[in-house]
Amino acid sequence: MLANVFTALLAAYPLFSTAQSTNLAGKVGPLTSIAAKKAVKTCDITAYGGKAGSDIFAAITSAFAACKTGGVVVIPSGQYNLATWVSLSGGKAWALQLDGIITRTVTAGGNMIFIQHTTDFEMFSSTGEGAVQGLGYHLHKSGAPRLLRFYQVTHFSAHHFALVDAPAFQFSMDTCDSGEVYNMAIRGGYSGGLDGIDVWSTNMWIHDVMVTNKDECVTVNSPAKNILVENIYCSWSGGCGMGSFGTDTNVSDITYKNVYTVHSNNMLLIKSNGGSGTVSNAVFENFIGHANAYSLDIDQYWSSMDTIAGNGVQLNNIVISNWTGTEANGAQRGPIKIACADGAPCTGVDLEDFNMWTETGSSQWYSCRSAYTSKARPVPLYCLKGGSTYTSYAATTTTVKNAPAGYMARTMAADLTKHFGTTASIPVPALPTMYFPGMKPYSKVAGT
Ligand SMILES: *[C@@H]1O[C@H](CO)[C@@H](O)[C@H](O)[C@H]1NC(C)=O
Numbered sequence: 001m002l003a004n005v006f007t008a009l010l011a012a013y014p015l016f017s018t019a020q021s022t023n024l025a026g027k028v029g030p031l032t033s034i035a036a037k038k039a040v041k042t043c044d045i046t047a048y049g050g051k052a053g054s055d056i057f058a059a060i061t062s063a064f065a066a067c068k069t070g071g072v073v074v075i076p077s078g079q080y081n082l083a084t085w086v087s088l089s090g091g092k093a094w095a096l097q098l099d100g101i102i103t104r105t106v107t108a109g110g111n112m113i114f115i116q117h118t119t120d121f122e123m124f125s126s127t128g129e130g131a132v133q134g135l136g137y138h139l140h141k142s143g144a145p146r147l148l149r150f151y152q153v154t155h156f157s158a159h160h161f162a163l164v165d166a167p168a169f170q171f172s173m174d175t176c177d178s179g180e181v182y183n184m185a186i187r188g189g190y191s192g193g194l195d196g197i198d199v200w201s202t203n204m205w206i207h208d209v210m211v212t213n214k215d216e217c218v219t220v221n222s223p224a225k226n227i228l229v230e231n232i233y234c235s236w237s238g239g240c241g242m243g244s245f246g247t248d249t250n251v252s253d254i255t256y257k258n259v260y261t262v263h264s265n266n267m268l269l270i271k272s273n274g275g276s277g278t279v280s281n282a283v284f285e286n287f288i289g290h291a292n293a294y295s296l297d298i299d300q301y302w303s304s305m306d307t308i309a310g311n312g313v314q315l316n317n318i319v320i321s322n323w324t325g326t327e328a329n330g331a332q333r334g335p336i337k338i339a340c341a342d343g344a345p346c347t348g349v350d351l352e353d354f355n356m357w358t359e360t361g362s363s364q365w366y367s368c369r370s371a372y373t374s375k376a377r378p379v380p381l382y383c384l385k386g387g388s389t390y391t392s393y394a395a396t397t398t399t400v401k402n403a404p405a406g407y408m409a410r411t412m413a414a415d416l417t418k419h420f421g422t423t424a425s426i427p428v429p430a431l432p433t434m435y436f437p438g439m440k441p442y443s444k445v446a447g448t
């Protein structure tokens with residue numbers, strides 16, 4: 001029956017959705033449909049000794065061994081425990097159908113579920129009710145496990161499940177290629193070190209994702225190329241970010257589009273402190289913010305990391321366009337803070353249609369340091385400098401006393417009035433049906 005629900009969804013919504021942007025370098029997602037994989041083999045963990053209420057490490061491991069060369073490992077709906085972390089390495093054209101909830105029962109570090117060295121892979125819940133529950137509220141310490149990590153996975157997708165209360169990071173994807181992550185809910189405690197999605201990979205489409213935590217929402221690290229992040233709902237979060245960047249940073253062709261951020265540290269933070277290399281060709285468009293501390297925050301003197309040797313990471317061709325909404329207190333933390341490295345001034349930083357206003361008081365500031373807009377545009381623009389001689393300059397701050405026209409922006413019906421703290425268990429959320437005001441998710445949300 002569950003399989004039928006999913007098959008019906010696939011009929012209504014094609015498996016391989018097409019991104020609207022040119023930022024991707026080709027098709028993302030698995031190469032083989034779930035139906036075709038199931039036709040090869042289905043390995044239900046309950047046929048390999050898995051039982052609700054018990055540790056399913058051995059059952060998942062055996063089911064994977066039987067289905068990894070083409071097939072679907074199924075964890076049916078129900079509550080399961082995990083007492084040894086699963087590392088599923090190799091295989092191809094396989095899938096992991098997570099309809100149940102897997103709960104952490106031990107304190108080992110590492111990754112609860114680690115998928116690596118595989119291709120044509122799909123991890124999904126057919127009901128939208130599958131989840132990994134980390135019960136992080138009684139295990140926030142260094143050396144605590146991540147919930148999910150993908151490493152060297154290509155042509156894959158992850159969708160329709162929830163990651164809840166990680167003791168450390170929730171989901172990281174490194175050195176992956178051609179992946180799609182969508183229709184996901186990530187809910188962590190209100191504490192640092194509980195990143196939502198961290199990605200350093202190539203050709204990735206991450207869309208229709210909700211993150212609640214106190215650290216990174218969806219963050220691109222180095223090296224990365226051709227990443228499209230779209231329809232993102234960051235609430236009571238650190239906000240989306242890029243970095244922290246260090247030596248030989250190599251990031252290009254990144255788009256963040258339709259990002260809705262509330263009660264977070266920032267709407268976008270690009271962070272480094274010293275270091276070298278480049279971040280180029282990045283677009284940040286259609287951002288809405290409410291009640292955040294910082295909004296646009298490019299900080300190449302980021303004080304939460306130690307200074308690294310090097311002149312700084314060079315930012316080039318960075319377009320910030322169509323931002324609306326309000327920040328918590330614009331006189332305290334203005335909505336535009338661009339602090340580029342004096343040793344590697346930013347070039348081609350273009351701010352367009354940036355209309356935000358303060359929720360407290362009657363003024364806000366824009367601040368720029370060593371940042372240049374592209375020559376072709378009218379200058380000065382906000383606080384950026386123009387021209388083609390890129391010398392460093394000290395922070396210049398512009399005070400704004402009138403609300404820009406058109407700053408008002410929508411809110412979301414699902415906005416939380418409070419975060420989840422760190423002392424009580426966080427319930428597994430239902431998948432949202434919307435991740436940005438007025439935008440239908442690209443793929444129908446399972447179970448709706
Ligand atoms: C940056 O990464 C791209 C691949 O994404 C690679 O082709 C290029 O050589 C890298 N550049 C440097 C300077 O490492």
Ligand SMILES: *[C@@H]1O[C@H](CO)[C@@H](O)[C@H](O)[C@H]1NC(C)=O
Nearest residue numbers: 285286287288322323324409
């Ligand atoms: C600007 O963003 C809003 C959402 O905040 C969107 O409705 C609108 O279409 C965008 N405008 C352009 C020109 O893309």
